[in-house]
Amino acid sequence: MTEEERRRRADAERNRRRLLDSAQALFCERGLDVGVGEIAERAGVGRGTLFRNFASKEQLIAAIVAERMHEAACRGRELLGAPDPEAALFEFVQEVVGRQQLDRGLFEAVGGEFLANEEIREAHGEVISALDELLKRAKQAGAIRDDVGALDVLMMLKGVCQAASAFSHVNPGIVGRQLDLVRAAISVPAAAQPLQGRPPTLKDIEHAYLAEDARTQAKRAQG
Amino acid sequence: MTEEERRRRADAERNRRRLLDSAQALFCERGLDVGVGEIAERAGVGRGTLFRNFASKEQLIAAIVAERMHEAACRGRELLGAPDPEAALFEFVQEVVGRQQLDRGLFEAVGGEFLANEEIREAHGEVISALDELLKRAKQAGAIRDDVGALDVLMMLKGVCQAASAFSHVNPGIVGRQLDLVRAAISVPAAAQPLQGRPPTLKDIEHAYLAEDARTQAKRAQG
DNA sequence: ACATAAGCGGACCGCACGGTCCGGTTATGT
């Protein structure tokens, strides 16, 4: 040990990175329920190696999810410097939805029982704070009503994300449509612009289910 | 067998009812993840009896959930006869949320992978149809914008229900608040009335998690 | 009262999960 800071072997460091990468990829595409065995296999290491780097699966999840939330919060703070407060707010809202749309694990972590985890809850708080600041600026600019809070918005976004994860692949316009509704709701008196896309239909549900099923069976066949 | 229609023994019928009742109760309070063992135990029968009445757990779930959805749809059709179309629509919306708030199993069945089940999806379709009719009437009355569909509304409700299931016990006003938002969204120009209740806070999340945790550990201690 | 079939229940099975452990391997400093 010639250096104080260099106490871990190089291969250990490399394996940790591989584990984080493979877990991130699998959580993204299949959610947080993927088994630790599969994560280790994809990383090209054994299960033992996984558990030496992360004390439990929950801790691995927390490390990844918290990182993603931290990134989102940073983006939010960045948007605080944008010229148009209202545009900045809705840009952020749209990105938050987009991130969850691209990362199923992140989507599942928000609002589920995983908020029980200290690390995740803290990162979640960062996002809320950023959104809160953006809201405050937009309110001062007169664009947003005074009595809504960051969590009010986040809760509505939960519905949007749910819609996105369920239907966006059979009805791509659904996200923009729902985001429009977040702005204008369904009442006539508001100065409403026409909604984007086409209305979702019963067929969409069926297609969503069939696509999901086909994907599952494909995985099963190859595995 | 003196009667054609009487081919099942009385005790069998009684046990089936007990199973349905206990499953309903457990699904309500703890969600669809409760084990079949516990359901049978609460009903005072063995696991074998459960599987003789229902070929699989999924079928048991479908029987119960579809029944609840059917009830909701009936209520919706009933409201079609109400004098004020707009009031009827929002009464229905509120009741749909209320039902999911009182029944965690129902909440989980909507929008999750359980919509893959034919029986559930069909019953879900009934609810959508009822909501669609209510929407049409409200549109004709000029209360609702023309370009929203029943599923648009249902998706927003998903977010409301999520908020309800997570926070209603620490912030009872949250449901009315979110329902207000469904009507008016967050834009200033709308003729907005002040939101009900108080804004949700970060503390609410923490309390929700702590309460959930305490409940879980209580169950664990008594079981 | 009795014969009989329908019904019963809990022991049992296979499975998949998260997590542990230890004999063999390999990076690392001298």
Added chain:
DNA sequence: ACATAACCGGACCGTGCGGTCCGCTTATGT
């Protein structure tokens, strides 16, 4: 080149799940 400790990987464990099976019980018609 070598000694050594850090590291590796996969066999292994306990748990809890949905679902099956079979010997015993009991409702039911005569």
